[in-house]
Amino acid sequence: MADGNITDQPAYRQVAEHIAQEIEAGVLSPASKIPSERVIAHKYGISRMTARGTVNKLVQMGLIVRRKRIGAFVAQPKIRFDLSSRAGLHEQLHKAGIEPSSKLISAKKIPAGKMNPEISEALGLSKKAYIFHLIRLRLADGEAIAVENSYFPGNLFPNLLKYDLTESIYALLEKYFSVKPSRSTQNMEITFLAKQWADIMGVSADIPALEIKRRAVSTDDILFEFAHDIYRGDRLTFTSKTTE
Amino acid sequence: MADGNITDQPAYRQVAEHIAQEIEAGVLSPASKIPSERVIAHKYGISRMTARGTVNKLVQMGLIVRRKRIGAFVAQPKIRFDLSSRAGLHEQLHKAGIEPSSKLISAKKIPAGKMNPEISEALGLSKKAYIFHLIRLRLADGEAIAVENSYFPGNLFPNLLKYDLTESIYALLEKYFSVKPSRSTQNMEITFLAKQWADIMGVSADIPALEIKRRAVSTDDILFEFAHDIYRGDRLTFTSKTTE
DNA sequence: TGCAATTACTGGTATATACCAGGGCATGGC
DNA sequence: GCCATGCCCTGGTATATACCAGTAATTGCA
Numbered sequence: 143m144a145d146g147n148i149t150d151q152p153a154y155r156q157v158a159e160h161i162a163q164e165i166e167a168g169v170l171s172p173a174s175k176i177p178s179e180r181v182i183a184h185k186y187g188i189s190r191m192t193a194r195g196t197v198n199k200l201v202q203m204g205l206i207v208r209r210k211r212i213g214a215f216v217a218q219p220k221i222r223f224d225l226s227s228r229a230g231l232h233e234q235l236h237k238a239g240i241e242p243s244s245k246l247i248s249a250k251k252i253p254a255g256k257m258n259p260e261i262s263e264a265l266g267l268s269k270k271a272y273i274f275h276l277i278r279l280r281l282a283d284g285e286a287i288a289v290e291n292s293y294f295p296g297n298l299f300p301n302l303l304k305y306d307l308t309e310s311i312y313a314l315l316e317k318y319f320s321v322k323p324s325r326s327t328q329n330m331e332i333t334f335l336a337k338q339w340a341d342i343m344g345v346s347a348d349i350p351a352l353e354i355k356r357r358a359v360s361t362d363d364i365l366f367e368f369a370h371d372i373y374r375g376d377r378l379t380f381t382s383k384t385t386e
Numbered sequence: 387m388a389d390g391n392i393t394d395q396p397a398y399r400q401v402a403e404h405i406a407q408e409i410e411a412g413v414l415s416p417a418s419k420i421p422s423e424r425v426i427a428h429k430y431g432i433s434r435m436t437a438r439g440t441v442n443k444l445v446q447m448g449l450i451v452r453r454k455r456i457g458a459f460v461a462q463p464k465i466r467f468d469l470s471s472r473a474g475l476h477e478q479l480h481k482a483g484i485e486p487s488s489k490l491i492s493a494k495k496i497p498a499g500k501m502n503p504e505i506s507e508a509l510g511l512s513k514k515a516y517i518f519h520l521i522r523l524r525l526a527d528g529e530a531i532a533v534e535n536s537y538f539p540g541n542l543f544p545n546l547l548k549y550d551l552t553e554s555i556y557a558l559l560e561k562y563f564s565v566k567p568s569r570s571t572q573n574m575e576i577t578f579l580a581k582q583w584a585d586i587m588g589v590s591a592d593i594p595a596l597e598i599k600r601r602a603v604s605t606d607d608i609l610f611e612f613a614h615d616i617y618r619g620d621r622l623t624f625t626s627k628t629t630e
Numbered sequence: 631t632g633c634a635a636t637t638a639c640t641g642g643t644a645t646a647t648a649c650c651a652g653g654g655c656a657t658g659g660c
Numbered sequence: 661g662c663c664a665t666g667c668c669c670t671g672g673t674a675t676a677t678a679c680c681a682g683t684a685a686t687t688g689c690a
Binding site for chain 3: 433436
């Protein structure tokens with residue numbers, strides 16, 4: 143910025159705050175396009191690289207999303223997801239008036255020996271056993287919000303891949319294999335979206351994420367699933383109600 | 387990079403991956419200084435701004451931490467914090483062989499009317515009631531890892547500020563006011579560290595964070611605390627064990 | 631009218647350069 | 661031996677410029 147400043151904030155932050163206020167005030171409404179980096183630079187009398195810093199800051203704050211070669215847009219409000227709810231993601235989205243959908247990305251039968259030890263050991267399998275690995279993409283109103291990796295012991299679910307895997311897996315397991323989930327132990331971590339998952343979701347890797355690894359036990363006390371779920375932190379807010 | 391590349395990755399990412407491998411391989415050990423941006427630029431034949439992009443990426447990955455005007459250093463391994471554990475942060479750190487400490491940043495008595503409505507309403511207070519607001523900084527081996535905001539209804543805890551607030555507040559409440567926590571409802575969100583908290587912690591605002599808002603109820607079914615805790619996502623990994 | 635080619639614009643990457651403020655260290659005076 | 665001065669290095673900010681690849685609107689031809 144050409145002029146002097148009262149606060150000692152760097153130019154890119156000042157501009158970011160100004161635009162952030164416009165967004166919060168509703169001058170720029172969700173899904174609307176914000177001015178291009180070059181226009182911001184000209185409007186505020188800063189260089190494009192500085193304007194880019196401004197846009198970076200806004201992305202980082204979760205207020206806008208970038209679309210390569212198209213522009214930057216005001217972000218939709220975050221979707222609430224209650225991790226402690228009995229209801230699954232699908233059901234919670236539906237209740238919130240958001241259209242949930244899933245896409246089966248991959249379904250493979252893999253020898254336990256070729257698997258990541260973390261997974262085969264978690265499922266307590268010998269090397270010659272095999273594992274079913276499903277990757278599903280979860281969407282909300284058509285927008286990718288999560289990737290779910292599910293690992294099932296092959297011996298428990300013969301011919302699993304022959305079933306319709308696009309619907310609820312848990313319903314399927316109960317219907318055809320009489321396996322009902324009872325308890326689960328989960329471990330969560332805040333990370334950045336690994337490129338692997340970002341590619342599946344079709345988004346940039348520079349967004350925060352919540353990763354959850356879960357071991358699910360059936361009512362028969364059998365460990366029947368190891369799940370590794372990756373949720374976008376920029377589109378979801380996570381709620382966890384605990385009563386202790 | 388001057389030379390052509392096999393992968394189509396941008397230069398700043400390639401260099402970042404190379405340095406990341408050096409860190410993971412132990413060539414660069416925790417707390418050791420990585421080369422300065424200018425040195426990286428020269429070493430890999432890239433410009434300093436590109437080298438800066440590399441360092442940004444590494445910071446974002448949580449592999450290194452920056453220290454203004456001093457350099458960038460390989461980050462310490464993340465500290466595990468079990469959110470679902472009965473043990474508090476202090477106890478968990480101690481068990482992990484890390485020295486926990488706290489610092490009282492501020493302790494104020496504030497009219498409920500002047501408070502953020504989210505808080506006064508959560509505590510179910512009229513505008514003329516008052517609220518105690520404590521801000522505490524939590525450290526692990528001297529490093530700031532969390533900021534805790536605690537809000538207590540004034541009527542429940544007369545003269546709260548006269549007590550020693552540097553120790554465990556819950557122990558104090560039980561000892562002097564016979565208030566024992568029983569249940570809590572909490573709401574967590576992944577964000578970026580707001581400048582406000584970053585300043586208290588003495589770190590940059592460009593790091594991920596976990597914010598938890600908690601309503602704590604006593605054994606007498608009285609809502610006695612609204613807490614707003616902010617944890618550094620770059621120094622902590624959060625575990626949550628659920629058995630349902 | 632229909633469709634292909636052009637063009638303007640976008641974010642992403644990269645370079646070269648410049649200045650600032652503060653930490654760390656060597657130097658030099660006392 | 662002590663301490664202050666000053667220099668070098670650091671990350672942080674900022675400018676100006678350039679090229680790329682893909683989108684989207686426009687243009688122009690058949």
